[in-house]
Amino acid sequence: MNFSGKTVVVTGGTRGIGRAVSLAFAFAGAAVFAAYLQDDAAADRLNEEAIGGSGTITTVKADVSSQAGATLLIDTAAAATGAIDVLVNNAGIIRDGYLAMMADSDWEAVLHTNLSPLFHCCKWGIRKMMAKRSGVIVNISSIAGISGTAGQTNYSATKGAIISFSKSLAREIGPMGIRVNVVAPGMIATDMTAGLRQELVSKVVQGSALGRIGQPEEVAAAVLFLASDQAAYITGQTLVVDGGIV
Ligand code: NDP
Numbered sequence: 279m280n281f282s283g284k285t286v287v288v289t290g291g292t293r294g295i296g297r298a299v300s301l302a303f304a305f306a307g308a309a310v311f312a313a314y315l316q317d318d319a320a321a322d323r324l325n326e327e328a329i330g331g332s333g334t335i336t337t338v339k340a341d342v343s344s345q346a347g348a349t350l351l352i353d354t355a356a357a358a359t360g361a362i363d364v365l366v367n368n369a370g371i372i373r374d375g376y377l378a379m380m381a382d383s384d385w386e387a388v389l390h391t392n393l394s395p396l397f398h399c400c401k402w403g404i405r406k407m408m409a410k411r412s413g414v415i416v417n418i419s420s421i422a423g424i425s426g427t428a429g430q431t432n433y434s435a436t437k438g439a440i441i442s443f444s445k446s447l448a449r450e451i452g453p454m455g456i457r458v459n460v461v462a463p464g465m466i467a468t469d470m471t472a473g474l475r476q477e478l479v480s481k482v483v484q485g486s487a488l489g490r491i492g493q494p495e496e497v498a499a500a501v502l503f504l505a506s507d508q509a510a511y512i513t514g515q516t517l518v519v520d521g522g523i524v
Pocket of ligand 1: 293315318340342369371463466
């Protein structure tokens with residue numbers, strides 16, 4: 279796929295799935311702006327990995343759960359051409375625990391980090407897209423938002439909300455030529471899943487149709503498809519990339 283001349287914004291774009299998405303767009307020719315929260319070393323590594331691609335990656339340290347961070351990211355990305363062609367809302371966290379024992383802070387942190395960037399980045403991003411009457415948004419949900427996961431009520435609540443948010447926004451801005459879709463990954467090999475109980479990861483993976491964990495690049499491929507003109511007539515949809523877990 280060719281994204282030459284396109285400006286692409288990826289939140290949480292320096293590690294895991296976001297890193298793979300950033301690299302895939304950059305190697306397809308895009309000017310990528312990858313936001314991250316705190317891990318400067320991961321951002322530096324990504325900058326090195328992007329060398330040799332036909333596009334570019336600019337890392338932006340910005341907490342996209344705040345309006346200030348989101349506008350910094352969007353304005354930085356739009357500075358060159360005034361436009362944003364693709365916005366990938368990928369930043370997210372887990373704070374797992376059974377509901378009866380869940381700390382208020384774990385509930386609030388997950389809702390805030392997983393949903394506020396969606397509000398702020400879409401709000402400021404679509405203002406740029408509306409001016410051009412074109413653009414694509416891909417939001418990263420999870421199969422937890424479709425089928426639910428014990429120990430993840432906070433996370434599942436946000437991931438389900440991402441799907442319904444995206445359906446509503448797709449109806450709202452479709453008439454302006456802007457598409458909104460969702461990718462819902464299953465169990466993907468990143469730092470996030472490395473922090474889970476590995477017997478739980480194995481159990482889920484072994485119960486899937488393909489019987490293996492997914493790779494970030496396999497999620498990135500779905501994101502690029504939905505962002506491309508190949509998906510020009512697809513909006514408001516959720517593409518599950520889970521090796522057959524759901
Ligand atoms: P990682 O934990 O590997 O990476 C998360 C990235 O998000 C990092 O770059 C991190 O920055 C960034 N980030 C977190 N909070 C913020 C913030 N407030 N502002 C800016 N950047 C932020 O996550 P994954 O790659 O595993 O997950 C990516 C997305 O995919 C998440 O939304 C997750 O819910 C979803 N997902 C993941 C699955 C999996 O199996 N891994 C399965 C289903 C969905 P920093 O490096 O500075 O910390």
